[in-house]
Amino acid sequence: QVQLVQSGAEMKKPGASVKVSCKASGYTFTGYYMNWVRQAPGQGLEWMGWINPDSGATHYVQNFRGRVTMTRDTSITTAYMELSRLRSDDTAMYYCARGNYDVWTGYYYLFDSWGQGTLVTVSS
Amino acid sequence: EIVLTQSPGTLSLSPGERGTLSCRASQSVSSYLAWYQQKPGQAPRLLIYSASSRATGIPDRFSGSGSGTDFTLSISRLEPEDFAVYYCQQYGSSPPSFGGGTKVEIK
Numbered sequence: 001q002v003q004l005v006q007s008g009a010e011m012k013k014p015g016a017s018v019k020v021s022c023k024a025s026g027y028t029f030t031g032y033y034m035n036w037v038r039q040a041p042g043q044g045l046e047w048m049g050w051i052n053p054d055s056g057a058t059h060y061v062q063n064f065r066g067r068v069t070m071t072r073d074t075s076i077t078t079a080y081m082e083l084s085r086l087r088s089d090d091t092a093m094y095y096c097a098r099g100n101y102d103v104w105t106g107y108y109y110l111f112d113s114w115g116q117g118t119l120v121t122v123s124s
Numbered sequence: 125e126i127v128l129t130q131s132p133g134t135l136s137l138s139p140g141e142r143g144t145l146s147c148r149a150s151q152s153v154s155s156y157l158a159w160y161q162q163k164p165g166q167a168p169r170l171l172i173y174s175a176s177s178r179a180t181g182i183p184d185r186f187s188g189s190g191s192g193t194d195f196t197l198s199i200s201r202l203e204p205e206d207f208a209v210y211y212c213q214q215y216g217s218s219p220p221s222f223g224g225g226t227k228v229e230i231k
Contacts, residue, residue, distance in 0.1 A: 044211065044222055044223070044224050044225050045160075045168065045211055045213075045222040046222075047219055047220050047221070047222070059218075061219050095167055095168075102156070102215065102216075105156065105215075105216050105217070107215060107216070107217075107218060107220075109215035109216075109218070109220040110158055110170075110173055110215045111158075111160075111168070111170065111213070111215075112170050112173075112179065113170075114167035114168055114169070115167065116166075116167055117167050
């Protein structure tokens with residue numbers, strides 16, 4: 001079965017960077033885009049962007065451009081999300097989510113499997 | 125960006141009752157509308173896609189309807205495990221967007 005297993009909780013100081021991993025199993029890693037979604041404490045869901053594990057191409061939402069970098073290592077079927085210049089309002093749970101392809105739209109935005117989440121806390 | 129507005133913010137119901145949740149889009153999303161369930165401390169789980177198709181393993185007490193800008197998630201008879209937060213999401217245009225959520229709580 002599809003499994004996405006994320007790395008453990010992180011505590012960082014403002015201005016630092018964090019790198020979260022997402023290990024995929026149970027499916028062809030290069031066949032689905034990997035998306036990243038975050039959720040601040042008690043808040044809703046915010047999409048951050050995607051990576052195409054096959055080509056390495058990425059697309060980031062405007063809010064995070066310049067601070068977020070998504071990468072992957074196909075040899076170990078793992079996707080990564082690195083966020084730099086952390087601020088206190090980056091404190092959130094970060095999820096990876098597999099994007100299912102829609103043939104009509106060409107998008108991979110239907111999130112059919114999710115990682116368990118990685119809590120990133122930014123505090124001085 | 126398409127804005128999704130969910131109502132009500134909180135729905136207080138008893139087990140066995142029927143729940144009806146609403147999601148309205150700021151512009152048409154056709155049928156590219158999904159519903160997710162999130163329980164405390166857990167990741168969201170896909171319930172419904174294409175506005176009305178149940179995801180694998182989802183009980184038939186969950187049903188979705190609507191198209192264009194107005195959508196509904198119905199839970200026919202609430203089970204104790206159904207008390208959670210529900211989010212709608214449009215996935216037909218970029219960027220994908222989520223509603224603010226409806227919390228279904230025990231009355």
